[in-house]
Amino acid sequence: xxxQSLTAVRLGEKIKKKELSAVExxxxxxxxxxxxxKEYHCYVTVEEEKAMEQAEQVQKKIDGGELTGPLAGVPVAxxxxxxxxxxxxxxxxxxxxxxxxxxxxxxxxxxxxxxxVILGKTNMDxxxxxxxxxxxxxxxxxxxxxxxxxxxxxxxxxxxxxxAGECFYALGSxxxxxxxxxxxxxGVTGMKPTYxxxxxxxxxxxxxxxxxxxxxxxxxxxxxxxxxxLAVHDPKDSTSVKREDTDFTSxxxxxxxxxxxxxxxxxxxxxxxxxxxEAVLKAARSLESxxxxxxxxxxxxxxxxxxAYYVIAxxxxxxxxxxxxxxKYGYRTEDYQGLHNMYKKTRSEGFGExxxxxxxxGSFVLSSGYYDAYYLKALRTKALIKQAFDKAFxxxxxxxxxxxxxxxxxxxxxxxxxxxxxxxxxxxxxxxxAGLPAMSVPYGIDSQGLPIGVxxxxxxxQEKKIFRAGYGLEQSREDQDxxxxxxxxxxx
Numbered sequence: 001x002x003x004q005s006l007t008a009v010r011l012g013e014k015i016k017k018k019e020l021s022a023v024e025x026x027x028x029x030x031x032x033x034x035x036x037x038k039e040y041h042c043y044v045t046v047e048e049e050k051a052m053e054q055a056e057q058v059q060k061k062i063d064g065g066e067l068t069g070p071l072a073g074v075p076v077a078x079x080x081x082x083x084x085x086x087x088x089x090x091x092x093x094x095x096x097x098x099x100x101x102x103x104x105x106x107x108x109x110x111x112x113x114x115x116x117v118i119l120g121k122t123n124m125d126x127x128x129x130x131x132x133x134x135x136x137x138x139x140x141x142x143x144x145x146x147x148x149x150x151x152x153x154x155x156x157x158x159x160x161x162x163x164a165g166e167c168f169y170a171l172g173s174x175x176x177x178x179x180x181x182x183x184x185x186x187g188v189t190g191m192k193p194t195y196x197x198x199x200x201x202x203x204x205x206x207x208x209x210x211x212x213x214x215x216x217x218x219x220x221x222x223x224x225x226x227x228x229x230l231a232v233h234d235p236k237d238s239t240s241v242k243r244e245d246t247d248f249t250s251x252x253x254x255x256x257x258x259x260x261x262x263x264x265x266x267x268x269x270x271x272x273x274x275x276x277x278e279a280v281l282k283a284a285r286s287l288e289s290x291x292x293x294x295x296x297x298x299x300x301x302x303x304x305x306x307x308a309y310y311v312i313a314x315x316x317x318x319x320x321x322x323x324x325x326x327x328k329y330g331y332r333t334e335d336y337q338g339l340h341n342m343y344k345k346t347r348s349e350g351f352g353e354x355x356x357x358x359x360x361x362g363s364f365v366l367s368s369g370y371y372d373a374y375y376l377k378a379l380r381t382k383a384l385i386k387q388a389f390d391k392a393f394x395x396x397x398x399x400x401x402x403x404x405x406x407x408x409x410x411x412x413x414x415x416x417x418x419x420x421x422x423x424x425x426x427x428x429x430x431x432x433x434a435g436l437p438a439m440s441v442p443y444g445i446d447s448q449g450l451p452i453g454v455x456x457x458x459x460x461x462q463e464k465k466i467f468r469a470g471y472g473l474e475q476s477r478e479d480q481d482x483x484x485x486x487x488x489x490x491x492x
Contacts, residue, residue: 003028004165008074008222011168015062015073022062022073025168026055026117029075032165033119040142042161044080045088046120051075055117062115070225072115077167079158080121081128082108082213083202087118091204092136093126095324095331095350105202106234107171107213114229119167122157126352127321128175128206130154131421132414133182135354140411143186145450149408152182158216159186169217169226173203175210176309177403177428180440183216184403184453187442189470190216191223194460195435196241198227199234205320207313210432220441220470224248227463243461251464256472257291259465262396264299267427273406279444279452280402286476287400287469294400301388302430304381309429310358310422311365311378317355318362324350357418386434393459398469400456402427403440407450427455437463441470443477 003025006014014020030048037043055075061067078084081091083101090096104112112118125135133141133156141156143149144164151160155172159182162170172179174192183190191214198213205211215226228249233242263284268277288294326332326346333345351359365374392399405424414421431438437460440453454473458466 187451314362
């Protein structure tokens with residue numbers, strides 16, 4: 001039996017039935033990491049010794065009947081912007097290259113309490129700023145489908161690790177599409193829940209009003225099971241929401257009969273790759289054949305989403321990243337004269353180009369004389385975008401569209417033109433601005449052999465409708481085997 005090919009839920013079932021142990025599952029994951037990591041570079045930190053000890057302890061609790069959940073004993077990878085007590089947490093930046101937190105993020109703690117075994121911390125764009133995982137101080141991550149291509153970002157390490165079988169599922173964070181876009185590029189399923197569903201306590205902030213932790217997994221059922229574990233109210237996070245109904249797996253019926261699905265015409269226009277467009281239309285036909293009502297509509301304000309997002313995200317980033325100054329923790333320059341010189345040199349040497357670009361943009365839009373012209377205008381646009389979605393959801397259960405304008409570009413192509421990279425987020429950023437849930441589901445492969453993802457967007461707190469539609473789409477895929485994770489082993 002090939003353990004790596006199992007989904008997280010299926011592996012959990014086998015561990016519960018004693019067909020496999022948590023220790024064997026962790027050993028299989030580390031064997032795959034040893035075989036693939038040199039080529040793909042999905043991880044910044046691998047914690048083999050700690051994980052094996054954890055697996056033994058978890059197995060004892062499973063045997064003793066203490067742990068009975070669907071994810072007990074299943075190995076997971078954590079994006080390197082979530083604090084983990086005693087384990088290096090770098091945000092893939094030089095400035096946090098020696099940072100070992102004294103506490104664990106609430107989302108990670110939820111997984112540990114459910115019996116998850118943590119393999120290590122995955123590579124990402126520095127401070128989650130980027131769409132390719134090429135801005136990492138620790139080197140690029142490669143797409144397991146084709147190592148000459150990017151895995152997407154900023155959760156590229158998490159998505160690539162799931163696709164390569166180097167973990168059974170992973171946590172990512174999504175500020176403007178950073179779970180969904182790399183999931184699309186790597187042929188896995190990624191979920192961004194409603195803002196406030198998962199605690200942000202312990203997540204190193206990029207844009208606080210936009211950031212949201214979510215699962216990256218092999219299929220829709222895995223995402224539903226993981227979200228059930230993570231959707232916990234946390235008094236330590238002032239934006240955390242107490243949700244009554246978190247039985248997301250109950251929505252995995254495969255029945256979409258009577259669902260109303262809207263496709264924004266604005267999403268199918270100029271700039272969308274023809275093969276991606278065909279995949280979206282094919283998904284629409286599939287839902288229609290299963291009894292859903294599908295129609296196109298005008299969403300409006302789409303062209304304003306990118307500028308509004310980058311103004312707000314950069315403004316919040318410039319504020320959030322001011323804490324990294326070389327005083328309290330992290331990197332400090334060795335040669336300096338006086339306090340202000342130390343600040344300047346530490347931040348100049350510690351931050352990468354893309355992070356500096358966004359800090360400068362954010363500081364500019366918040367500065368006197370430009371605050372009203374840019375930042376306040378962006379906030380008003382954000383409110384209008386939310387209103388446009390509210391109007392759409394009066395009529396539709398879910399919105400279907402592309403996750404990204406194209407499949408994964410080649411390494412080096414995106415960083416040459418940052419503005420072009422920003423425009424690649426056109427279909428994902430609106431969801432974060434409006435605080436909505438959305439999921440990317442693999443649905444087809446292009447002529448280069450790269451996976452295509454389609455995106456399902458729901459109204460606030462309507463994740464169940466997304467899971468229902470996503471599961472229906474997944475069951476209807478013609479190329480199930482071709483869209484399975486890439487499980488390359490040594491010598492292949």
